[in-house]
Amino acid sequence: MRGSFSTITKMFSASVVAAGLLMSAPARAAEDTIKVGILHSLSGTMAISETTLKDAMLMLIEQQNAKGGLLGKKLEAVVVDPASNWPLFAEKARELISKDKVAAVFGCWTSVSRKSVLPVFSELDNILFYPVQYEGEESERNVFYTGAAPNQQAIPAVDYLMSKDGGSVKRWVLEGTDYVYPRTTNKILEAYLKSKGVPAEDIMTNYTPFGFSDWQTEVSAIKKFGSAGKKTAVVSTVNGDANVPFYKELGNQGIKAEDIPVMAFSVGEEELAGLDTKPLVGHLAAWNYFESVNTPENKKFIADWHKFIKNNKRTTNDPMEAHYIGFNMWVKAVEKAGTTDPDKVIDAMIGVSVPNLTGGYATMMPNHHITKPVLIGEIQANGQFQTVSKTPGLVMGDEWSDYLPDSKDLISDWRAPLSCGNFNVKTGKCGGKGTN
């Protein structure tokens, strides 16, 4: 018994060592550095999306160091691997803040991982930059949301589909993976569509599990729903790995974008990289950034990225731009505050404005969300998106949706004297609760 037990221990330590080797070990460098925590899964289901963000952060930190660092000190990245395991996110966040004494953390992808680390950040008073589009209904003092809120992605996307250019869609399929982001987003969208006069029988909502791979029934249901004589579109909040089989099934069952377009909120260049996109030409995605955007800033960013990752085929995507914006904002706020002390930096962050990659500026608002342009893109045969619509100005992130009864009276303003993330304008009290 004992002998075999040691075999198992060996097996396990072997796998742990293997996993450890793959993490780029942070350089235990000179004393006087500013540490920056990177909290992205490098193994498990989310590794597919999050590893890229870890690399993007390493690139940004390297670039900043090449420019002379920050406040006369070099930046040092501390990379940890929360392994797509939500409770582990909280543990690793605690480790970063208490043990490694990082000045700020860039990380998380799924909403559940963010929710899991929130208590750690408010308890230990540190800063989290969250780079992914999310469902809103949250505004925390210690978190800066550099991804899109629903009004910066979902609502403009639906507006586009309702417009003449988008095909004047009258009937809606809301297809999502079964977790908090799709459920809340779909709740907001349903309320929004109804406010625009869409009857309930013209909205179909369906959820599938994470990593779902057999889409036959769902796709044929979409086909059936789409044959009611009204222009139909699918709004997809399907997440991660499940997208590839979903699009493959759409292609095989012959659903063309001209007939039933699919508007996705979680499909970017990265997801399309694993797909033959020829049957998908014309399906849509709404983001705040596309790799195909033709600006000098973006061209430089892509060239830098290819050089850093040593692979000319690696794509860039929206959350990478969010980290680019978030990191530059943090650098600027630290310079403004003259210290990396989180309390002072949090106050200095509001109002900081940095260039984004699409030729405009991103400004941090008092609700800890940023201003963004909204782009609608169509999938091209080369796996890139072609922008077919762009909001005329920048859209301010609205954390508490105006279309949900629970949150429509809430606002967030982290400036003194209000300093509240959920202020109810009706009752005049801080501490409202949204939908979630």
Add this chain to the structure above:
Amino acid sequence: MKIFHAMGLTLLFLLATLSSSGAAEADLRAIIAKFATAADFSETGAIVLELTATGDPAVERSLAALADGNLYIRAADSMVFVGKEGSDSIQLFDPISGEAAGEASADDLTQIGVNNTLRRTVRDALGTLTLGSKDPTVRIAAADTMFKTPDAANIGPLDAAIAGESVASVKALLEQARAASILVSDKPEADKLAAIALIGARGDRNAVSLLTSVEANASGAVKEAATAAIASINSTLAFWDAGQNIWYGISLGSVLLLAAIGLAITFGVMGVINMAHGEMVMLGAYTTFVVQQVIRTSYPGLFDWSLVIALPLAFLVAALVGLVIERGVIRFLYGRPLETLLATWGVSLILQQAVRSIFGPTNQEVGNPSWMSGSFNVGQLAVTWNRLWILVFALTVFGVLLYVMKRTPWGLQMRAVTANRRMAASMGIRTPWVDALTFALGSGIAGIAGVALSQIDNVSPNLGRGYIIDSFMVVVFGGVGNLWGTLVGAFSLGIVNKVLEPYAGAVLGKIVVLVLIILFIQKRPRGLFALKGRAVEA
């Protein structure tokens, strides 16, 4: 698709040379030149309509190119060209004659943007223009488009096309398209009623879609007839829906069978709880990816054969890894299921991370060969080719495996070792080798399952994770140690799952299936087909 395209182009060329006279061509060129000045999609759309209004088939080349995103403006002189992307430059062709017009680098050209609305406009426009095409598939596509976008103005051209049509099936489609157009025209009621009868006989979803909009706008006898036709189509479709669910179930069952069949050997026959089974499937899928990469770069002509080439390689790769795992880890743990479980779990993590560091964490693109793309119709049932081939493949693998187990000396030895190891050893069978080869066989079969699954799922390091639970479920449900049990188990779970899904949703459906299995195992702990005999009692 490519053939279709090529045919279309040759045909366009013929038509263009035959019918366009010099003067008309100059007019067309003037209109096409306007593309260079269009400011947005709606202006481009207006030019498309203007081009179609000429009724000249010669406009097809430029329109088709526009819809495919292949129409370019040369920055130097604002000339419009059809472009074909080469390796580092774009070859240019004249938009009307199709003659080669040199090449230019992508920086000197502006692509004319298209969106879905514009693509629809072009498709509808091409519909009318291609009615006279010589290729029946083009005419079918045209009839189909015109059926979906009925317009009173279409009746005339359709009448002419019907009169000249020689293929009966195309003629029927053209008549349906004409009927659709009659419904939106101001023809007398009798004509409309006849049209509804004709469309009702078509009986598919497109017919329902069309009739629903007619029903909403009509009144009196036409409305009643439409309502009746919709009801009758829907009742037929309900029958087809049931058939469709069964087919989806069979197809899911074949995927489950493929994933589980290797496990039926390693777990079912040998009793090894192999948590790294899913990773063997993943290795097979990655082998397919590597084979396709090599083919893409070196032998592009062989692409349709890539899966056939990948099959033996995937078997060898996975079998070899399986052999190493058996010799290196599992042989020390026979008879200790819990420790085997933990050890193989560790192996699965190592394999996943190894693949992640070699190929990267992102999905890899594995293409479908042309014979596995698209779908065909049986009645109102759409059957996709890839699912059909996977079903055929799963059954073939099952058949071959059954033959190996029941009819070959090796299979006999395998079964002997399983039934009574000591007696088998006394008879001179080298039981350790049989163990190793059996495990390698199970792993190799998982590898070829990976080749098939790469066609419908992500090729990522997590591929195996999604199948491991389902595989164990199938083997336990079917009865450990019985191949037929695995077959029946896979198909019954697949069908139950897919029949439940439309009513309960995918999430709840899966939960219901799990609960049913738990209840079933309570009743029959040994599964559907329990093994009897000494081996079981031992």
